[in-house]
Amino acid sequence: MHPGYEAVIGLEVHVQLRTRSKMFCACRNAVGAAPNSQTCPVCLGLPGALPTLNAEAVRMALALGLAVEAQIQPQSTFYRKQYFYPDLPKGYQITQGPVALVEWGHLDIPGDPRVRGTEGPVRIRLERAHLEEDAGKSHHDLDGKASHVDLNRAGVPLLEIVGAPDLRSAQEASDYLKALHRLVVALDICDGNMEEGSFRCDANVSLRKKGDPAFGTRAEVKNLNSFRFVRQALEFELERQAERLEQGLPVLQETRGWDAVAGETRGQRTKEAAMDYRYFPEPDLPPLTVNAAEIEAVRAALPELPEQQIRRWREAYGLGPDEAQALAQSRAFAAYFDTLARLSGSGRGAAAWMLGEVSRTLNELSLGIEAFPLAPDALAGLVRLVEARTLAFGTAKDQVFPALLAGEGTADAIVARRGLAQVSDRKAIEALVATVLQAHPGPLAQIRAGKEGLKGFLVGQILKAGGGRLDAKLVNEVLAQVLVKD
Ligand SMILES: [Zn+2]
Numbered sequence: 001m002h003p004g005y006e007a008v009i010g011l012e013v014h015v016q017l018r019t020r021s022k023m024f025c026a027c028r029n030a031v032g033a034a035p036n037s038q039t040c041p042v043c044l045g046l047p048g049a050l051p052t053l054n055a056e057a058v059r060m061a062l063a064l065g066l067a068v069e070a071q072i073q074p075q076s077t078f079y080r081k082q083y084f085y086p087d088l089p090k091g092y093q094i095t096q097g098p099v100a101l102v103e104w105g106h107l108d109i110p111g112d113p114r115v116r117g118t119e120g121p122v123r124i125r126l127e128r129a130h131l132e133e134d135a136g137k138s139h140h141d142l143d144g145k146a147s148h149v150d151l152n153r154a155g156v157p158l159l160e161i162v163g164a165p166d167l168r169s170a171q172e173a174s175d176y177l178k179a180l181h182r183l184v185v186a187l188d189i190c191d192g193n194m195e196e197g198s199f200r201c202d203a204n205v206s207l208r209k210k211g212d213p214a215f216g217t218r219a220e221v222k223n224l225n226s227f228r229f230v231r232q233a234l235e236f237e238l239e240r241q242a243e244r245l246e247q248g249l250p251v252l253q254e255t256r257g258w259d260a261v262a263g264e265t266r267g268q269r270t271k272e273a274a275m276d277y278r279y280f281p282e283p284d285l286p287p288l289t290v291n292a293a294e295i296e297a298v299r300a301a302l303p304e305l306p307e308q309q310i311r312r313w314r315e316a317y318g319l320g321p322d323e324a325q326a327l328a329q330s331r332a333f334a335a336y337f338d339t340l341a342r343l344s345g346s347g348r349g350a351a352a353w354m355l356g357e358v359s360r361t362l363n364e365l366s367l368g369i370e371a372f373p374l375a376p377d378a379l380a381g382l383v384r385l386v387e388a389r390t391l392a393f394g395t396a397k398d399q400v401f402p403a404l405l406a407g408e409g410t411a412d413a414i415v416a417r418r419g420l421a422q423v424s425d426r427k428a429i430e431a432l433v434a435t436v437l438q439a440h441p442g443p444l445a446q447i448r449a450g451k452e453g454l455k456g457f458l459v460g461q462i463l464k465a466g467g468g469r470l471d472a473k474l475v476n477e478v479l480a481q482v483l484v485k486d
Helices: 055-067 170-186 227-246 292-300 306-317 321-327 331-344 347-365 376-387 393-405 411-418 426-439 441-448 452-465 472-485
Strands: 005-016 078-082 092-096 102-110 121-133 137-140 147-150 157-163 199-209 219-224 254-259 264-270
Touching (some): 121 170, 170 306, 219 264, 306 321, 331 347, 426 452, 441 452
Parallel strands (some): 219 254
Antiparallel strands (some): 102 121
């Protein structure tokens, strides 16, 4: 992008709440049922049917509000947003009006040093989070002859989280979205399934000259349903707007869609064609009121939040930011890691196994951590052996871990039965080092001539000669001593 411009990005995120029933009726809120089987007069919009507010959805919105330290509005109202679409049977969507239940919170994200000029976190404000209902789904036949409407999703609770235009690059937008995703999953208010549309995002994007306090004209990129698409679509859009401005052309205020195959955003409708939704207060619902006791009850039930976990792990175990974030990917993953760290006595060791072999295995088997076949205490036995240097890491990974997964007993038993214990006997290692050096006079001479890089080759040969069971740290020590002595 042209260096004279600054990106201004704000995200609107729609979070499907995982309540048991829909927002204003008792129909089940679950995917996978036969089309139109989860409907009733209320969510079908039949005349005379009256909505009743779902208290569970209110509790979930409050949890999000408290987690982002927002102002909870003691009284907020519902409005009708009117438009015509086949998957909207009532002809209007019930959403919140000028006052939202949750207003002005914040999320801290890693700042993008390329645009901020400095390292360190930045605070992104959340303007509001309001409750509303989802529409149904339209399916179009491939031959174009028929369209079908499924209203199982009509009336499913949504929390729309409107972020302030505080993001300054595509990277920051993606980081913000990830932090918000971690949060709603950890709060257990959303299943986080982006492919199914449970967590989806629109982005408002504009550019302005650096130092200019006024915002430029913005385009809205709709329906971004993966972190990668958000980054790619925004990078493209910022580049497109910069080129137009450079050519002296205006940026149109319009809605744009992301074409992932072509890798570009495309104009869909301009401001002139924008709809007038004729908002007015919903006459069938009283104002939503929450009192201090209700708010405190939700606060007391909040779990430890991902950002708190990440800070705790970094301080206690010295983990890097990327490692800690990866461990906070879901509540179950974080819980497994915490248990493994406690039982093995090593946070660093536990993190390495979780992000290494455990993640690799889960990917291979297409499993979530909930279905991982090893309990934390079984894996902790293996982590302890490696940390105590009783077992070489390579042997642990290649032999003991698969045997554990295959149910061949405890890590201790597998190591004993197969005779895999690490060789930490200094005399034995010294003897092996001597043998290997004798067998490789060439590399040895080159190292003495200053080719330090060949040390790694010798270490590899020594470890191989030891059948992968040698204590690698001790091998390095012994080799260094021998080289100095000569
Ligand atoms: Zn219903």
